[in-house]
Amino acid sequence: MSRERDLVSPDAEGDERAIEAALRPKRLSEFIGQTRVREQLSLVLESALRRGRPPDHVLMSGSPGLGKTTLAMIIATELGVPLRLTSGPALERAGDLAAILSTLTEGEVLLIDEIHRMSRPAEEMLYLAMEDFRVDVVVGKGPGATAIPLEVAPFTLVGATTRAGLLPAPLRDRFGFVAHMDFYDPAELEQVLHRSARLLGVKLPDDAAHEIARRSRGTPRIANRLLRRVRDFAEVRAGGTITKEIASAALNLYEVDAEGLDRLDRAVLEALLVKFGGGPVGLSTLAVAVGEEPETVEVVAEPFLVRQGLLVRTPRGRVATAAAWAHMGLTPPPDALGAASPSPTLFDEP
Numbered sequence: 420m421s422r423e424r425d426l427v428s429p430d431a432e433g434d435e436r437a438i439e440a441a442l443r444p445k446r447l448s449e450f451i452g453q454t455r456v457r458e459q460l461s462l463v464l465e466s467a468l469r470r471g472r473p474p475d476h477v478l479m480s481g482s483p484g485l486g487k488t489t490l491a492m493i494i495a496t497e498l499g500v501p502l503r504l505t506s507g508p509a510l511e512r513a514g515d516l517a518a519i520l521s522t523l524t525e526g527e528v529l530l531i532d533e534i535h536r537m538s539r540p541a542e543e544m545l546y547l548a549m550e551d552f553r554v555d556v557v558v559g560k561g562p563g564a565t566a567i568p569l570e571v572a573p574f575t576l577v578g579a580t581t582r583a584g585l586l587p588a589p590l591r592d593r594f595g596f597v598a599h600m601d602f603y604d605p606a607e608l609e610q611v612l613h614r615s616a617r618l619l620g621v622k623l624p625d626d627a628a629h630e631i632a633r634r635s636r637g638t639p640r641i642a643n644r645l646l647r648r649v650r651d652f653a654e655v656r657a658g659g660t661i662t663k664e665i666a667s668a669a670l671n672l673y674e675v676d677a678e679g680l681d682r683l684d685r686a687v688l689e690a691l692l693v694k695f696g697g698g699p700v701g702l703s704t705l706a707v708a709v710g711e712e713p714e715t716v717e718v719v720a721e722p723f724l725v726r727q728g729l730l731v732r733t734p735r736g737r738v739a740t741a742a743a744w745a746h747m748g749l750t751p752p753p754d755a756l757g758a759a760s761p762s763p764t765l766f767d768e769p
C-alpha cells in the first residue's frame with residue numbers, strides 16, 4: 420500500500436491507534452454529529468440507568484472510521500461499566516466466545532467489531548447468550564457429546580459492522596437498538612477538526628478547517644489524519660502556521676482532491692469510465708481492474724462515491740453518473756448515461 424493510500428484510507432494502523440485513542444471523545448455530550456443516533460442512544464442509556472439494568476444490545480453499522488468504536492467506549496463510560504473488546508475474525512470457534520462470555524462481569528459492555536465475520540458456531544452460541552444470558556458448552560465429540568449449560572452475567576453486546584446486510588436475520592433481530600452511522604457533513608467535520616486541533620495544540624483557522632473538512636470523505640478518522648499531515652507540512656514549509664492555502668497545498672501534495680476523492684476512488688472511477696465506458700460492470704471485474712479486493716472497493720470506496728452521486732449500484736452492476744464523467748474531466752459516449760437511470764439499489768449484485 421502506498422503512503423498516499425495510507426493517508427486517506429479510513430482504516431487505522433499502528434501508532435495511529437494511539438493518537439486516535441487520545442482524540443476520542445469520552446462522553447456522549449462530546450460526540451459530534453450523528454444527531455439522531457446520539458439522541459436515541461442517550462434515551463436507551465438513560466432508561467437503562469434508571470431501571471438499574473443493562474440496556475438492550477446495540478448494533479452499529481457504517482463505513483470504517485465513522486466512530487463505531489468510539490461510541491461503544493462511550494456507552495461503557497456512560498453506564499459506568501468496563502468494556503471488553505473483541506472482533507468477529509477472532510471468534511473462530513464457539514469456545515473462543517465462551518471463554519469471553521464466561522468471564523464477563525455484570526453489566527459489562529462487550530464490543531464485537533466486524534461482527535459479520537464471526538464463525539457460524541460462535542454466532543449460534545451468541546444467540547442464546549444475547550437472549551437468555553447463558554451458553555451451552557459442548558463437551559466431547561460424536562454421540563457421547565453433552566451440552567453443559569453455563570450462566571452468563573447480564574451484559575450488553577455492541578456489534579459493529581461495515582456490512583449490516585451480511586448479518587443473518589436471526590442475529591440482527593436480537594439487537595434491541597440499531598444505529599446506522601452516516602457520513603458526516605463538512606460542518607460537523609469542522610467541529611471535529613477544531614476539537615482535535617485544540618487537543619493537539621495546533622492553531623487552526625476556520626477557513627483552513629473548512630478546506631480540510633470538505634476533503635475528508637465525510638469521515639472523522641480521515642479528517643484527523645489530514646489535520647496531522649497539514650500540521651507536518653506547515654511545520655516544515657511554513658514555519659508552523661496553518662492557513663487555508665497551506666492546507667490546500669498539503670492536501671494536493673497527498674493527492675486528496677477538492678471533493679476528497681483519493682487515489683482508490685479515482686482509480687475506481689477511471690476504470691469504470693475508461694475501461695468499461697461508464698458501466699454497468701460487476702463489482703469483482705471492477706476490483707480486478709483496479710488491483711484491489713472486491714471488499715475493499717465495496718466497503719472503502721463505493722459508499723463515498725455513491726454518496727457523492729458519482730456512482731450508482733444497479734441490479735446489472737456499477738454505473739457511473741454524469742457527475743462522475745464531469746469530475747474526471749471526461750466526455751461520456753452518447754449512450755453511456757442511459758445505464759445510470761435504473762433505480763439504485765443497496766444490495767450487492769454480481
Ligand SMILES: Nc1ncnc2c1ncn2[C@@H]1O[C@H](COP(=O)(O)OP(=O)(O)OP(=O)(O)O)[C@@H](O)[C@H]1O
Binds near residue numbers: 486
Ligand atoms: N463523532 C465524533 N466526534 C469526534 N471524533 C470522532 C467522532 N467519531 C469518530 N471520531 C474520531 O475518529 C477516529 C475513528 O473513530 P472510530 O475508531 O470510533 O471509528 P470506527 O467506526 O470504529 O472505525 P472502524 O470501523 O475502522 O473500527 C477516532 O479517533 C475518533 O477520535
